Amino acid sequence: MNQAAMKLYGYFRSSAAYRVRIAMALKGLAYGDRPINLRLGDQWTPEFRDLNPQALVPALVTEGQTLTQSLAIVEYLEEVHPEPALLPKAPLERARVRALALAIACDIHPLNNLRVTHYLADPLDQDEVVCQRWSQHWIRLGFAAIEQELTSSPWTGRFCHGDHPGLADLCLVPQVYNARRVALALEPYPTILRIDAAAREHPAFRAARPEAQPDAPPELRN
Amino acid sequence: MNQAAMKLYGYFRSSAAYRVRIAMALKGLAYGDRPINLRLGDQWTPEFRDLNPQALVPALVTEGQTLTQSLAIVEYLEEVHPEPALLPKAPLERARVRALALAIACDIHPLNNLRVTHYLADPLDQDEVVCQRWSQHWIRLGFAAIEQELTSSPWTGRFCHGDHPGLADLCLVPQVYNARRVALALEPYPTILRIDAAAREHPAFRAARPEAQPDAPPELRN
Known part of the structure; x- marks a missing residue:
């Protein structure tokens, strides 16, 4: 997998996108920024809704798939890049x-x-x-x-x-x-x-x- | 672990408790029912809030701990009782x-x-x-x-x-x-x-x- 090919659709102030940015930074993963301005309604464009029918950020494009929901994305990052761990073992x-x-x-x-x-x-x-x-x-x-x-x-x-x-x-x-x-x-x-x-x-x-x-x-x- | 010792605090109509009941049934796990009547305000008693400060159901008591949040409980059940799996492998x-x-x-x-x-x-x-x-x-x-x-x-x-x-x-x-x-x-x-x-x-x-x-x-x- 080419890490640099990961693209994160987010918004600077979205709490959910912020969570994924922290996880990426903790794990040292590179990604391309794809800002979606929620105040201007960028989430409602047909292009973005094709990526995420929920019209919410974040969305992470990786391995040819679009992942949505911040906690699902973080669990995915944890499974694919286990170190440093974001969850304990027990x-x-x-x-x-x-x-x-x-x-x-x-x-x-x-x-x-x-x-x-x-x-x-x-x-x-x-x-x-x-x-x-x-x-x-x-x-x-x-x-x-x-x-x-x-x-x-x-x-x-x-x-x-x-x-x-x-x-x-x-x-x-x-x-x-x-x-x-x-x-x-x-x-x-x-x-x-x-x-x-x-x-x-x-x-x-x-x-x-x-x-x-x-x-x-x-x-x-x- | 003694499965029958698991106790599930729930309410028949709570969607979140319903999720955990399905997971338990799919995995064939036994548990004791501890009904909390949300309409009557049972969730606000000091006894229940000691178990779950959020005053929400479900709460699962197992291994001497109280687990809260339905999806965290289901992920726990999946880790401890992996079959039948509720999540795919990839x-x-x-x-x-x-x-x-x-x-x-x-x-x-x-x-x-x-x-x-x-x-x-x-x-x-x-x-x-x-x-x-x-x-x-x-x-x-x-x-x-x-x-x-x-x-x-x-x-x-x-x-x-x-x-x-x-x-x-x-x-x-x-x-x-x-x-x-x-x-x-x-x-x-x-x-x-x-x-x-x-x-x-x-x-x-x-x-x-x-x-x-x-x-x-x-x-x-x-």
């Missing part, structure tokens, strides 16, 4: 890491997706304050449970599971980024904040951050 | 099956969860018609994309991936059940309907259906 520990990842990927992020806040605005005619409160509500519920799990588990280390970043961390960091965008107060989640800070010092997380992407507007790039 | 095919499962588990189901329609009712003060339309909207978007993927892929067989049921099917069937409950017209999705019909003839899917659970009200049991 089934019970893998289940814990996947549960942390899914608590974000299923129960927080999809509720705050752009298409959902758009639907709240039209047809439901809710204003920006209500939309922001909606986003904060679901992140708060999810983060409270995750914080409790992280503080009560002996498996929590410098990162969500031990001292190396993995699948849970690559979901957590984009969700914290998202929480800051909707101005959620993060003081009630000191363990989440500590892990986020540790991750942001890591070169792979730095390379994957939204502000470092070629499609980030110049005023956000630093 | 990484690209595994990615396809996981993407189908996640298109339901992330992008349809969480938007229609009880806690979300509750929030639409209070504080957002939306009536039942709006809540039903909301649920239909997200299922319609998701099913349209899944139908397109199923009809265009050579991997689709009697089930979502080949001729044996797996991870995608055990997400699809509960979502179809849910779609019927919100009165969504399913004619636009003939492949989904065909696979749902094939699954409902399968003994594992029959054993796992909501109406067959001990906590289903007598008037629904058949």
Whole structure:
């Protein structure tokens, strides 16, 4: 397989694309950037919908196939490029890491997706304050449970599971980024904040951050 | 490991618990039922929140640990009890099956969860018609994309991936059940309907259906 031939369709601010960028960077995998501007509606073009009928990012083109859904893509990368591992070896520990990842990927992020806040605005005619409160509500519920799990588990280390970043961390960091965008107060989640800070010092997380992407507007790039 | 010692906290109508019941039945695994009545708020008791801080079902107690998140539980069962397999062997095919499962588990189901329609009712003060339309909207978007993927892929067989049921099917069937409950017209999705019909003839899917659970009200049991 020619790694450089992998193409990642993403958007600098998409939490789901951000997860895959972190996984790629942690594993040292090269890919071509294919930015899809979700604000301008690039996801609705016939060309992109041929690639991904869901009209969502990320989509990874590799080995002549298009892979969709960030966690399916990360599991694929883990199977094909096992080192460094993003999941522990023991089934019970893998289940814990996947549960942390899914608590974000299923129960927080999809509720705050752009298409959902758009639907709240039209047809439901809710204003920006209500939309922001909606986003904060679901992140708060999810983060409270995750914080409790992280503080009560002996498996929590410098990162969500031990001292190396993995699948849970690559979901957590984009969700914290998202929480800051909707101005959620993060003081009630000191363990989440500590892990986020540790991750942001890591070169792979730095390379994957939204502000470092070629499609980030110049005023956000630093 | 003592299989009979596995305990599954669920609710007959929860799509996520339904997924795990199908996986258990497909693999022939015994477990003790621990019904949590979501309508009565059993998930908010301190006892249950000690088990699962997210206050969601399912939760599987096994090997002295509590596993949460349906897809993490199913992946665990697949790793510990590999036969019959719920995922294909090849990484690209595994990615396809996981993407189908996640298109339901992330992008349809969480938007229609009880806690979300509750929030639409209070504080957002939306009536039942709006809540039903909301649920239909997200299922319609998701099913349209899944139908397109199923009809265009050579991997689709009697089930979502080949001729044996797996991870995608055990997400699809509960979502179809849910779609019927919100009165969504399913004619636009003939492949989904065909696979749902094939699954409902399968003994594992029959054993796992909501109406067959001990906590289903007598008037629904058949």
